Amino acid sequence: MKTAANPFLSPHVLRIARALIGPAALVAVWWVANDSAWVSNKLLPNPFDTFATLGSSLWSGSMTADLGATLFRTLYAFAMAAAAGIPVGIALGSNDRIYRTVEFLVDFFRSTPATAMFPLFLLIFGIGDFAKIAVAAFSAWLVVVFNVAYGVMNSRKTRILAARVMGASRWRVFRDVLFWESLPQTFVGLRMAVSLALVVIIVAEMFIGSTNGMGHRIIDAQQVFDLQQMYASILITGAIGYGFNVLFIALEKWIVHWAGR
Amino acid sequence: MKTAANPFLSPHVLRIARALIGPAALVAVWWVANDSAWVSNKLLPNPFDTFATLGSSLWSGSMTADLGATLFRTLYAFAMAAAAGIPVGIALGSNDRIYRTVEFLVDFFRSTPATAMFPLFLLIFGIGDFAKIAVAAFSAWLVVVFNVAYGVMNSRKTRILAARVMGASRWRVFRDVLFWESLPQTFVGLRMAVSLALVVIIVAEMFIGSTNGMGHRIIDAQQVFDLQQMYASILITGAIGYGFNVLFIALEKWIVHWAGR
Amino acid sequence: MNSVVDFSHVQHEPPAVPAAERAHITVRGLHKAFGGVPVYSDFNLDLPKGRVTCVFGPNGCGKSTLINMIAGLIPHDAGDILFDGKTLQQTTIGYVFQNYREALFPWMRAIDNIRYPLKLKGMSEADCDARVQELIESFDVRFDLNRYPYEFSGGQQQLISIMRALAPHPEVLFLDEPFSALDYEMTLFIREKLQEIFQATGVTMIVVSHDLEEAVYLANHILLLTKRPTRVADNVFFDAARPRDLRTLSSDAFVRTKARCLDIFQNEVRK
Amino acid sequence: MNSVVDFSHVQHEPPAVPAAERAHITVRGLHKAFGGVPVYSDFNLDLPKGRVTCVFGPNGCGKSTLINMIAGLIPHDAGDILFDGKTLQQTTIGYVFQNYREALFPWMRAIDNIRYPLKLKGMSEADCDARVQELIESFDVRFDLNRYPYEFSGGQQQLISIMRALAPHPEVLFLDEPFSALDYEMTLFIREKLQEIFQATGVTMIVVSHDLEEAVYLANHILLLTKRPTRVADNVFFDAARPRDLRTLSSDAFVRTKARCLDIFQNEVRK
Amino acid sequence: QKMEKVTASWLPIMQTMAYYVALEEKLFEKAGIEINSVKFQNPNQIIDSLVSGQADFGPPGAAAGITALAEARYPGTFKVFGLQGGGIKVNMINDGLIVSNASTISSFKDLKGKRIGTLPGIQWKTITRYVIRQNGLDPDKDVTINEIAVPMHIPSLLAGSVDATLSLEPVGSIAVASGEAKRAMTNPVATFIADPFYSGVSVLSTKFMQERPEVAKKVVEVLDQATRMTNENFDKYRPIIAKYTAIQPAQVNLVAQPYLRANSELNATDIQSYQALVNVFEKEGVLKQHIDVKTLMLKPGDFR
């Protein structure tokens, strides 16, 4: 139970070291797979070559525009999803009857691939950039609504009662209690949503067609069999997703300080 | 606060009626959009024609094989994801240090589109059906792990302490407390995972290629511009997703009876 | 209707009740069941305005359920609950939950928890601060309220919960076992505080307590409940002058009243 | 080391302690801080085997923290906690949480909650049933234990929690305010039960209580703690014969001991 | 006689017709070959499966451009043994510039200031840019190129999201049959790059050829035979299209016949045509080195 103080292994350093084990393991497995005859190394590039490609693509600025486009689309989609999803989720979650009526729609569209719905979005939003953003926003929105509503429905009732008995209006109960009570679950939703928005944007850029973005880069690299470029693009995409998640983890730690107590 | 007993509007009937409002609203909006000049009805078929197509496809049995193939793949992928995801999630969630080391991998792969990863899965699992199932299982597994770990990490500590002080081994705490404490969140994860597995299977069937399955049906209908068949297939896919979710909602109601108390 | 309690179910003689007492809360024909098993059926009760009513009864008889229903926190199956001329919404209520741990907002600092009902009433920042300062001084709080609820011990949390309930100068104050987690000294202290507040404001107080001494000490009326299905076993009147103090505790009337309550209670519980 | 408590910090005279008492739990040089603010620093304590120790102290002084650390539920920053010859893991512990509501498993019926520690010890189904039946009879439980914890009132939940702690015949029993939600009758009843169990088994008991009467009535030793930073104010010995009963409560020794404890406590709290 | 197991990766398009016929007529079985038939939607996956050794050959219809790009990256991994496409002179349709019925666009020159849809990915983007340049327009300034998934071509056109699409068959046939759109130009790519124009190839993996040369040889023979059968009796075989592609039974008579060339029939014109496509990639900077397609073509001496 006692922790000895070690000046070289401060908890901070240890935490960072731990966070680096994951990526290191990934690279190690990749390296071994590439180096041995496990898988055809024609289709799996050398990890270090890939990092070199990544570095030079970033350095030369050739990737920046694509990265920027994807980031912009993802954040745009996510912002819409969060802004519209949290209040709707709270409203739905706080009223069991309303929730039951829309549950079908939420679960239905959550289970329908965004790409299959694309013709519909094309109808509504046209072929431009916004259709892609809209389809990602819609997918992410469903996830936010689902999680927030779930959080509200599963929250403990005593605090809501406490607010009500103090004379809080429906709106104040919303804002002051339900919002906070559902926050841990809201963060689950936001983290799932930001990753999903990124995935849908990439898929849309890959398969629906686009003139820029990381998905476009991936499919182009795939078509010319520039595997290093392709994996470099996938890597940076995953890293962006991880970055978003780290951001939300930090935010959550800071905001939901009462979790588990 | 008083509820008058009405023999015609028993709560059971009301509940079913409420659940039907969602689909009814969907069809109504669709109908209006199709009937009015809102959107070109060359691109949006008439809902009733679509239902007729759906009916005849089901009746003639032409859809059954595709439906069966998709269901089989989805359930296979989901079963693997759940069986491997719940224990791993509990293990990760119960140990903050281990979680921090793998967090990168979970968030990284959650943010990477399954379809972009497909060449890799093809390398590992071959070009058969199993590669598709594996990629869906992997995606769903990440969601299960993420949610279960989250549930464990955010669970209240008193019950764990209670079990520990009664002399429960690590394994018993796992099985008897952590598992149950995280169950509400596990169900969130399972519901997200089953929908995701379905989505990835459909996407794989659509974009990777398959000789059967609902995704194959959707892409074929899209290619020959058979909108009724396409929307009929999307409808049935969404309905399957909803069906899975209803199943899990019922299961959860039954198992997690203490939620919110 | 001038009598404080409907004695139609009670076989005891009604005690002499001052004519001045008016019912603040009137319960008529109340029904409540959990999962088909009734807790209350055709239950009637009047709670007098400007008086302290202590509710005393065995575990699980429905004390919390009763005051929850009165405060509108859980629905009742049938019957009417009327507030003296006002609706429930128009009445400022203070409520200390038995489950005080889960009733504080962990996302607010303790001080903001106390300030919350004031902000709900639209009080200005300055007024809020003044009121909170007043409470802190009145309760002689020596620990730092700028921490979050989960950082306090059980007793401290309960004190914060009481302060929050008192902050908006409630017209009716419900306290569900407010002393259960408080230490000896603190119990005495809060008891005196409540009496002081009662004397100063004449708030209608309903206190659930398992400590008979405490109950009688605080009460004008001791409402004795039976086991389920719950009825009023008796409503004992105790009119010792206020402020009451240590001498009250050793007074004859006190000892007699307490003994009588205990008697009724034990009769009912052992039945 | 034969003395029950390390008096190095205490200015009072050590009371006469029977030489037969052996320490069951030894605490040496204990340090514990929350967020940099120490609760315990260099704290020493011996808890005698086969005796009832009641812990009495102001809210927030660290009573729950202390027994949690002893039971290994929360880590301590420095110091040693030793069990008489055994490790903590080898000792069967019964623990009634102050926060009993959150300590029961809501996914198990009340009866399975009680049975749980028995199953952990690998007892057969039949033995479990027999033991639970024994407890139900011993505690004269009249409500249906085949329901889930959240369907019970606060007091009922606490009773279930106590039964669960007692089920596996613990060697050490920790009770953190076990009577706080119990009704009058039930409090007396459980008090008698605990005494009975103690006499029958000689279990080492550590009880946190805010009711001094209760504490003295049950205790061999009353451990009085000061405000933070927490020290042992005194460790009062009360050796009235058992079984104790109503007569004990009015005995001279009892009244004297209680008065002495109150005195020390008030001195410490008002300091 | 023991059956040889061979894995084929194929795309469900018209150009793969000869393979369907071979399967229907059980030509592989007759040659002692048991086919493990794996369907893909993306030509890259066909190449991937050949490169990784999980498939042995790509039946007709594997993307011609992508095969050349892959050859640059993995020299000596493939051999091409057949070409598929269309041509103006032979009057067989490979691609078209599709516009809505009301449109006034009749050629690429009319696209100034307009939006054109093409297939996703660098291959068709390059071809489109090249064709636009050939028509005296600047692909970066005068025309907006949208990469659009194949199933989205007609909807985008009808929704007015683009003014025209450069689409491979059978999109044009289906569009025309739907009565909603028309071909402004037939075989524009052949017009501006090479006539005939081949967008599909049949490929063998050299690994397969080295390990089982006899079997590989038989595969080529079977597909040559099937190609001849298809060319001679296309209308007879039309109904099987519905079995292998998205085309529905009612539509099989609408689709255009592809121009299929068997290995044994390939001539200098065919190879030049393929070379022209590869040269476009080189000119547009997609291919970093020159590739001589002759080295890519299967020669009898390749079977050792």
Ligand SMILES: Nc1ncnc2c1ncn2[C@@H]1O[C@H](COP(=O)(O)OP(=O)(O)OP(=O)(O)O)[C@@H](O)[C@H]1O
């Ligand atoms: N949600 C519920 N479902 C089923 N039964 C319930 C529920 N809530 C309360 N009960 C039952 O209703 C009765 C009254 O409960 P209540 O909490 O009002 O008792 P109480 O008088 O406050 O008891 P205590 O003194 O222990 O706090 C109890 O017997 C309890 O079992």
Ligand SMILES: Nc1ncnc2c1ncn2[C@@H]1O[C@H](COP(=O)(O)OP(=O)(O)OP(=O)(O)O)[C@@H](O)[C@H]1O
């Ligand atoms: N998680 C925590 N973070 C910060 N401070 C804490 C935490 N837990 C307890 N404390 C502080 O430690 C002190 C001791 O708490 P503890 O719960 O042990 O008190 P206690 O003696 O059991 O009080 P009570 O009689 O009210 O139950 C309190 O002052 C409390 O504020």
Ligand SMILES: [Mg+2]
């Ligand atoms: Mg209660």
Ligand SMILES: [Mg+2]
């Ligand atoms: Mg405590």
